[in-house]
Amino acid sequence: MDASLLIVIAVGLFVIYAVIQYNRLVRLNVQVDEAFAQIEVQLKRRADLIPNLVETVKGYASHEREALENVVQARAASTTASTLPAIAAADGALTNALRGLLAVAEAYPDLKASTNFLQLQEELATTENKVSFSRQFYNETVRTLNTAVKTIPTSFFVGLAKVGAREFYEVDDPAARNAPNVKF
Amino acid sequence: MANFRALQAANKRKTFGLLFFMGLLVWLIAYVAISSFGGTGAGVIPLAVGISLISVWGSYYASDKLVLKMTRAKVIQESDNPKLFNLVNEVCIASGLPMPKVAIVEDPAPNAFATGRDPNHALIAFTTGLLDVMDRDELQGVVAHEMSHVANRDTLVSAIAATTAGIIALISDILMRMLWFGGGKNRDHHGNQMPIFLAIIPLILAPIAATLLKAAISRKREALADATAVSFTRNPAGLRAALEVLARDNTVVQARSSAVAHMYIESPLDASAASRLFATHPPIQERIEILRKMESNPLN
Numbered sequence: 001m002d003a004s005l006l007i008v009i010a011v012g013l014f015v016i017y018a019v020i021q022y023n024r025l026v027r028l029n030v031q032v033d034e035a036f037a038q039i040e041v042q043l044k045r046r047a048d049l050i051p052n053l054v055e056t057v058k059g060y061a062s063h064e065r066e067a068l069e070n071v072v073q074a075r076a077a078s079t080t081a082s083t084l085p086a087i088a089a090a091d092g093a094l095t096n097a098l099r100g101l102l103a104v105a106e107a108y109p110d111l112k113a114s115t116n117f118l119q120l121q122e123e124l125a126t127t128e129n130k131v132s133f134s135r136q137f138y139n140e141t142v143r144t145l146n147t148a149v150k151t152i153p154t155s156f157f158v159g160l161a162k163v164g165a166r167e168f169y170e171v172d173d174p175a176a177r178n179a180p181n182v183k184f
Numbered sequence: 185m186a187n188f189r190a191l192q193a194a195n196k197r198k199t200f201g202l203l204f205f206m207g208l209l210v211w212l213i214a215y216v217a218i219s220s221f222g223g224t225g226a227g228v229i230p231l232a233v234g235i236s237l238i239s240v241w242g243s244y245y246a247s248d249k250l251v252l253k254m255t256r257a258k259v260i261q262e263s264d265n266p267k268l269f270n271l272v273n274e275v276c277i278a279s280g281l282p283m284p285k286v287a288i289v290e291d292p293a294p295n296a297f298a299t300g301r302d303p304n305h306a307l308i309a310f311t312t313g314l315l316d317v318m319d320r321d322e323l324q325g326v327v328a329h330e331m332s333h334v335a336n337r338d339t340l341v342s343a344i345a346a347t348t349a350g351i352i353a354l355i356s357d358i359l360m361r362m363l364w365f366g367g368g369k370n371r372d373h374h375g376n377q378m379p380i381f382l383a384i385i386p387l388i389l390a391p392i393a394a395t396l397l398k399a400a401i402s403r404k405r406e407a408l409a410d411a412t413a414v415s416f417t418r419n420p421a422g423l424r425a426a427l428e429v430l431a432r433d434n435t436v437v438q439a440r441s442s443a444v445a446h447m448y449i450e451s452p453l454d455a456s457a458a459s460r461l462f463a464t465h466p467p468i469q470e471r472i473e474i475l476r477k478m479e480s481n482p483l484n
Contacts, residue, residue: 038277125320126270133278136418141280 021154025161028145032166035138036084039169042130043078043091049127050075050098053120057101060111067104070097084167091131092171098124135169142166192415195408199341202401206348206394213355213390220383221362228358236350244343248285248307251299257287257309264288268315271324272308275331278416284308284334294318294433297448298330299339306334317429325413325423329449332412338405345401349394356387363387402464410471414478424475431468 054068074097078090102124105111112118146165148154158164217225243250252259262269268286276283284298284306294314300306308330318326333339363384414420430450451465 035280042277122267122270126267126274129274129324130277133274133416137278137280 018157018160021157022161025145025148025154025157025163028141028148029161029163029166032138032141032145035134035141036169038134039091039131039138040087042127042134043087046094046127046131047075047079049120049123052116053101053124056114056116056120057105057111060108060114061104064101064104067097067101071101073097084169088169088171091135095128095131095171098128135171138169142168192408192411195404195411199401199404199408202397202404203341203344203348206345206352206397206401209352209390209394209397210348212386213352216383216386217355217359221359224362225359228355228362232351232354232358236347236354240343240347240350244301244339247339248300248305251297251307252287252309255289255297255309257289257307259285259287259307265315267320268310268323271320271327272331274324275327275416278328279331279335281306281331281335284331286310288312288315294430295448295450296326296330298333300334301339302337303334308334313433317433318426321419321422322426322429324417325419325426326449328413328416329409329423329426331416332409333405336405336408336412338409341405342398342402345398349391349398352394353391356391359383360387399464403466406465407471407474410475414475420475420478424472424479427468427472427475431472 050071054071057064057068071094074090074094078087078094081087081090105117145163149158149163149165214229217228219225221228251257260268265286265288272286273283275281281303284300284303285308287307287309289295289309289311291311292313294311294317296308296310296314298306298308308327310326314326315323410423413423417423427450448465450468451463
């Protein structure tokens, strides 16, 4: 009588424990999805800004064909990428192309002084920051999920929750590699 | 030790330790109350807890509205300052926090603060002086520092600190009055109680100790907010440059009061007026040094 009651309590406690661990894994997995959606929102915002930027720069520096072409091509490539590594690679290429275009623009005082460009400048600065912060936040969520997937006790419930380790969003960005900023 | 994760963990441990000492102080003062005043002493405790809870937690729940009144801050819309909203939005993306309300204080002294009872009711405010003198990276550092207070729930931590300090102050105050106006009679009836003159010492010292602990907790939360800000922006140089601007500046916020001093990024009070132990903020040069170490040695 007493022993069976103890067993019932023990099983009950285990079920509650399993539900908590299961929910934690599922919640972490959903957070990774949400963080990835945020990256896509910011990439879309940036892609939408580019035609306006290209037109503005063309008006003052039409013979900087290479820098302009790079941006247009990188933008086109980024809109067709579908897998995570492809999206990350296209994202990195577009970041670099944009940096190149803005470096070229430095040589044109008329362009830099134009109202259109001044308005775009703040938009570009904030969008670039939002893209990079959303990448960083995504990688944080992946790190938390992957740690949970690989460490005890959550690792016991990975099969049950049908949740696995996820891929990091890695951008090949030469500037980021040389920057003193913290990257893990 | 310049790693922001290690700094964050150490700061959290220290805050926890300080709150623990606060709890001990409450027990000490309650013990003194009961052992030297008997039944009346015990009756004082729920009274003090009640008054302190009502006053502090009332202001905690209405913190965003109350603070707006006390600091004369005005909530603004995105169209009023798109660049500031961009900066706040960036930090929200980096931290995963919801967008807070943004407010402006018409004041030439550069400063900023955060309030609100939880991340969904957060409010961050900036003085016009701050917005005028800082560039984009510096502003981003300040925004990240304020959002760190929101993320670390510093309004809650300071409400807990203020409540316990309030309980201690109230119990001491009531007991001191009882001592003056008839505590002696009490002693005559109960011979086994602690002598009154022994009770005076903790009654005087406990409120002072509680105030010191409250200030120490506030300083730890400021240091924690700096470390958390860097974990959001990964750019210690921006916040460091912003603190240098604040350190160079000598003007003080006009609508200042010690009641809201702990909320600002830099203490709005005269530095000379507050001694180091009672200060709500760590010395700004010390904060700049820690950020410098993070810049030069990001992976240690």
